[in-house]
Amino acid sequence: MLNNNVEQVDRRQVARTVSVALVIAFAIALAAAFFILGIRADLKETGAWTFLILKLGFAAAIAGPTSIYLIRVARPGGERKTSVVVAALPLIVVVILAAVSLVFTPATHWNEMILGEQWLECLLSIPIIAIAPFAVVVWAVRRMAPTDLVRTGAFAGLAAGAMSAAGYAFHCTDDSLPFVALWYGGTIALCTLAGAILGPRLLRW
Amino acid sequence: MTTNEAELQALMVASLDGDPAAHRKLFDRLSGRLRAYYKGRLEHIGRSASEAEDLVQEALIAIHLRRHTYDAAELFTPWAYAIAQYKLIDHLRRTRASLPDVPIDDAEEVMAQDDHVATESAYDLHRLLDQLPDRMRRLIRYVKLDGLSVAETASRCGMTESAVKVNVHRGLRALAALIAPKKAT
Numbered sequence: 420m421l422n423n424n425v426e427q428v429d430r431r432q433v434a435r436t437v438s439v440a441l442v443i444a445f446a447i448a449l450a451a452a453f454f455i456l457g458i459r460a461d462l463k464e465t466g467a468w469t470f471l472i473l474k475l476g477f478a479a480a481i482a483g484p485t486s487i488y489l490i491r492v493a494r495p496g497g498e499r500k501t502s503v504v505v506a507a508l509p510l511i512v513v514v515i516l517a518a519v520s521l522v523f524t525p526a527t528h529w530n531e532m533i534l535g536e537q538w539l540e541c542l543l544s545i546p547i548i549a550i551a552p553f554a555v556v557v558w559a560v561r562r563m564a565p566t567d568l569v570r571t572g573a574f575a576g577l578a579a580g581a582m583s584a585a586g587y588a589f590h591c592t593d594d595s596l597p598f599v600a601l602w603y604g605g606t607i608a609l610c611t612l613a614g615a616i617l618g619p620r621l622l623r624w
Numbered sequence: 625m626t627t628n629e630a631e632l633q634a635l636m637v638a639s640l641d642g643d644p645a646a647h648r649k650l651f652d653r654l655s656g657r658l659r660a661y662y663k664g665r666l667e668h669i670g671r672s673a674s675e676a677e678d679l680v681q682e683a684l685i686a687i688h689l690r691r692h693t694y695d696a697a698e699l700f701t702p703w704a705y706a707i708a709q710y711k712l713i714d715h716l717r718r719t720r721a722s723l724p725d726v727p728i729d730d731a732e733e734v735m736a737q738d739d740h741v742a743t744e745s746a747y748d749l750h751r752l753l754d755q756l757p758d759r760m761r762r763l764i765r766y767v768k769l770d771g772l773s774v775a776e777t778a779s780r781c782g783m784t785e786s787a788v789k790v791n792v793h794r795g796l797r798a799l800a801a802l803i804a805p806k807k808a809t
Contacts, residue, residue, distance in 0.1 A: 425643070425647040428640045428642075430696060494693045494703070495707045495710065496705070563690070564690035564707065564710075566707065566709070566710040624686070624690075
């Protein structure tokens with residue numbers, strides 16, 4: 420059975436399939452945020468732009484390395500060439516920055532900075548928007564041969580969460596570092612956890 | 625699996641390019657190595673080495689079906705080892721999980737048959753038979769318990785068929801007599 424079926428194999432299949440899936444996943448996250456939630460109305464102000472770029476930078480800092488890691492973990496043994504610390508670094512950095520900004524702010528403003536106006540919307544939107552991108556990434560990685568399913572699932576969740584957060588950033592009007600750290604960072608961590616738990620079930624081969 | 629990485633990698637690259645001879649040779653080499661690997665691993669953790677054969681087949685099929693995930697810039701051995709190890713862990717997890725996963729229907733089967741009665745009556749019968757004379761006991765055992773024919777029993781014991789019949793008949797009557805008083809009490 421094995422020997423009669425040795426047609427030439429496309430060697431770039433892994434990188435291509437996973438990258439295409441990541442692009443599609445990001446497009447879905449953006450489209451969902453734009454069409455369901457809408458873009459924030461105050462984008463003409465410079466302050467709004469600054470925070471939008473900051474949030475996008477935060478999401479990109481997570482999604483970038485994680486995308487590369489996803490291509491690696493899709494191959495057997497590829498998990499050895501990934502670093503959990505590097506993938507989690509943006510989360511750690513944003514938490515430190517948030518703590519610093521809180522220290523330099525009077526405690527009376529803390530409540531407002533941390534909860535913002537829309538913390539509940541953020542808490543719900545990012546995980547919900549992340550579902551479809553997560554499914555697309557899992558679909559692609561399943562066709563490869565990941566051998567560390569927990570880590571692969573976690574990276575898929577992390578990437579989907581970051582993409583979802585990037586989409587949501589266009590809608591979100593809460594501009595404070597503690598808000599981003601807690602609600603963006605927290606929901607992305609939640610997506611990562613969900614991915615790690617679902618990984619062994621969804622990715623088995 | 626570390627001894628001839630270069631050879632295995634060359635075979636793998638050739639088979640990725642669609643060379644059937646290289647592919648066959650590669651899988652011949654791999655199956656021997658995988659069998660040794662799995663036998664060693666299974667014995668090491670106290671499992672039966674007979675499971676190794678299934679694992680070898682599974683790993684070979686996986687290596688074949690997932691061969692597009694091999695990056696020719698990387699070593700072949702760690703790639704194949706990662707698949708082999710993945711299949712081993714998957715197998716162990718699956719077979720461990722299968723113990724509590726026995727379907728619920730089987731619960732009734734536990735109580736469905738009682739071997740106790742059969743065991744006990746066999747015990748009683750042998751106690752009764754022991755009370756008969758030697759020859760009679762042997763004849764009843766042959767004809768009634770072991771299911772030999774009268775003719776076979778006759779030739780085995782060096783008796784005529786009618787003598788066998790008479791002795792079996794008398795023996796059974798004697799057994800009935802042994803049981804009768806017990807029933808009366």
